[in-house]
Amino acid sequence: MGLPMACNLLKAGFEVTGFDLRPERLNLLKGEGGLGSESIGELGQNSDVVFVMVMTGKQVAEIILGDNGLLKSMRPGSVIILSSTIAPSDAREVAVPVLKGGIRMIDTPVSGGKSGAENGTLTMMAASAKETFDEYQDVLKGVGEKVIYVGEEIGMGQTVKAALQALIGSTFTAIFESLVLGSKAGVRGEVMHEVFGASGVGSPLLKNCSNLIMDRKFKGTGSQIATMYKDLGISMDLAKQNGVAMFTTAAAYELFQSGISLFPDEDNWSIVRLLEQIADTEVRW
DSSP: OHHHHHHHHHHTTOOOEEOOSSHHHHHHHHHTTOEEOSSHHHHHHTOSEEEEOOSOHHHHHHHHHSTTSHHHHSOTTOEEEEOSOOOHHHHHHHHHHHHHTTOEEEEOOEESHHHHHHHTOEEEEEESOHHHHHHTHHHHTTTEEEEEEEESSTTHHHHHHHHHHHHHHHHHHHHHHHHHHHHHTTOOHHHHHHHHHHSTTOOHHHHHHHHHHHTTOOSSSSOBHHHHHHHHHHHHHHHHHHTOOOHHHHHHHHHHHHHHHHOTTSBGGGHHHHHHHHHTOOOOO
């Protein structure tokens, strides 16, 4: 996600410097006209705005609060844009020393996946001081098509994302089950694809999901199963904290748990193979 977002910022006219643990990713950025840093500290010293796009809350804390982190290297008045998806509580904990240190912060996880990152069409759910949100619209719109302000409190962006991922994860598993049911009962894949897409639940998510399943593309499609599994765990933890029953999301979470156990290096759609094994069928065109 980070590399295509950086490339879109370059296209928008910004000077972009990146840091990644994988040298090959930095080389790709340089090939697009960007620059590379040797460390997080160096990056922070030379940047007015830093996007943080990593996997976990622990990684976010290390990048921002670590010994060579952004808090110690960025200038007061500069901005950290947290575009990772992490627990709302993790975002709030990181924000306390950041804001106290005079660095501004925008908590804005994104939705849209690899294609959204590549095409600059991500949806961003941004929480920050309103004046900070307004001032950095050009930066946010460099990577996002729909930039939605969700509140002033850091962590609210993550809260909205947790609720959204509950819906998306549950939708995925419902699609998987529906396709397997139709296949087992003798319905051709192309019929389900056309009818489902023309119904009230037709959506780009449904179209993309069914296409990949019927084409049997389960790896390298940009939606790694570990990411959604992590996100659903955040949704379930938030539900427990707020006393909310999540029957459908809980079932989706368990399916993703089974899927990641069987296919740890594959993408979300691979879960359909577990259901296919149980039903003794295969979803194809």
